[in-house]
Amino acid sequence: MLCRLFVAYSVCHQGRSQFIISRGAITIGPITDLLGRKGALRVSSAFCVAGWLAIYFSKEAWSLDIGRLANGYGMGAFSYVVPVFIAEIAPKNLRGRLTAINQLMICCGVSVSFIIGAKKGRHKEFEVALQKLRGKDADVSHEAAEIQDYIETLDRLPKAKLLDLFQRRYSRSVIIGVGLMVCQQFGGINGVCFYVSDIFDQAGFSSSIGTITYAILQVVVTGIGAAVMDKAGRKPLILVSASGVVLGCLLTAVSFFLKVHELALTATPILAVTGILVYIGSFSIGMGAVPWVVMSEIFPINIKGQAGSLATLVNWFGAWLCSYTFNYLMSWSSYGTFILYAAINALAILFVILMVPETKGRTLEQIQGAINK
Template sequence: MAINEDIENRETRERGVREQLLVPQEKDQAGQDEGTDKGHPWMVYFSTFVAVCGSYEFGTCAGYSSPTQDAIVEELSLSTAEYSVFGSILTFGAMIGAITGGPIADFVGRKWTMRMASAFCVAGWLAIYFAEGALALDIGRLATGYGMGVFSYVVPIFIAEITPKNLRGALTAVNQLMICAGVSVSFIIGIILSWRVLALIGLIPCAVLLFGLFFIPESPRWLAKRGRQKEFEAALQKLRGKDADISEEAAEIQEYIETLQRLPKASVLDLFQRRYLSSVIIGVGLMVVQQFGGINGVCFYTSNIFEEAGFSSSVGTITYAILQVIVTAIGAALVDRAGRKPLLLISGTGLVLGCIVTALSFFLKVHDLAADAVPILAVTGILLYIAAFSAGMGAVPWVVMSEIFPINIKGVAGGFATLVNWFGAWAVSYTFNYLMSWSSYGTFLLYAVINAAGMVFVITVVPETKGRSLEQIQAAINRE
């Protein structure tokens, strides 16, 4: 009975919060954005810059192995199997980071969690730099993978919790942009630098992040959840500007936090309770769609795909690296204007078309038809696929994940969704070569079907979160 009363009370409060926010929404339309009256959120931009250094570090970790493979194998006399372990163990470290990152972020705060992730990455890079054999390489790679997994959760969550709703989508999408930048830069400079020097380069974003964390506030929503009222108000004021009126936003956050704290503390099993199930289906479902549509298979083996199609692998891969950064930047700029769902649907359409065009190129090659068209179709299909993924499916699921979970389950649910994401990354990258051996064009047709199913999921299940506060999003989901 007590739990039912809590749930009813929560729903009543959420309806009240939603009704109270109708007036602020009208203010937003008049050009006075949430929490920024008479203030300027420069601290939001600076805090986001500091946080996305973790995203860039994520990218340097992911992009390290591709340009360094031949040099590491030659210098340390590694077998193919030993280097395969070195490459793949990153994903296992990231899975562990995904499992533990959420609860740690809820316990010690978002800033200390980013410090911890940076420490693991620093230790990992140093282990790789000083490595004289496979064991040190693997330990270093596992450590950087763990830090990368934690960053993949805590950075978008932190950004979503500090930004006003009119900026949240674009600034959260910068997370994916910086990941792409880290991967692309590592690939390009890795062609020039030695693998040990490239490992030292990986320390730079960690150093910037650790230094910057001294100057930015903790997440106000996390402080409110921990009952640190004065620090909560001070952090929110610092983020919104010293002359900004934060009373309305602070009251909204505080009321919602108090309502959620009346409910029992969430565990993994609680995620499947009715009141959380919609959020979990949306957040986890988008991660499934993102990964099982084939992105890691395509990205990890881009060079091989171009070679098999008879196109220059170096030209194709560098073009891919530049293209994904440009398109991701465009997507980040549009996510708060176009909305989350339109970008996901445009992205999904491009992914399906890219897979079909690539499948057609391999079908023609297998059946010795139109040989001159095979490289052109392969390049067109892969670049269309990468551009489409970068436009929406790469960044938007992380944006929505950071928005969709109630704060009392955000650690557990975010960790679970990130774990699913990394499991999907491993599964797709592991099975890609087997699928290509089975049928090269069949592989891309399979990915086309999965991406088409993902579009159906977005249309029928995923809500539009553009222009809503985190509290409004929860009220809408629970009402629905």
């Protein structure tokens, strides 16, 4: 029961988690250069251990926040340094396979967490924990009854299997959840994030100035996105975000096109840095966090574990595929790469318009009604 409470808390703070994870991914680069790969792994591990200890011994909401901040930073750092370390130590003929195994283990871990988190029955401990989180003077009886009703409803439903996700009644929810993960990852974000310094160098712009500006902008915009998500709504935010990503890709593509054909060479660096900053700013305000939030809201409760695992698997596979193919695409055509990403993100806009319902402020029943109408 306590696990369910923490899951509910986690869903409400998904945007903040994505914000902190992105900070870890950005700042671990200089740490890696300073301490080395193993040193950076130790730093990442320390943050994760500290975060889980804070969560495990939590007695107040603020300690859960601290735990999630530490875990988010540690996992963001891991997301950068682990693939780098694997790529550097692996034989070239096994590099792709070993990187894929890393993604597979991440997916296995997520699946195991769903299985473990299904344990329940500790009602007294649950009520004590809820009272501590809400404050000793808060009346938690109504909230506790709602959570208890949720668990009892879930118990009465048939246990879902992976193949159940392909039943017609679940198809639209699964398509939305998985489709949003495809839109998020196949639009180029991991390639741009991991190789942003190289992009600036190839465009003729200072990589140090560009990277610093990039990092600062991402911090500010992601924070804004997390703050306005519950006010602006999921769907408008992701549509604005995806539109900005398309614009950023096109600006960057024009920059590389001009450079390749030696046209307006003085304008190409400015166009490139503008395009990349528009891209990352737009992605950070919506596409980074909103798909995770929507995914947590659209699945019926009896398939949420299985469907969540599938969507997460697709997300990590997309992350790996994007980062793995980015250099090959840039070697093929620098401007063609960003035109391809622009096209994918344009399709993402169409997908969101046609398929994704607004979930802000709606109950599970209302969301399911909107999906299945």
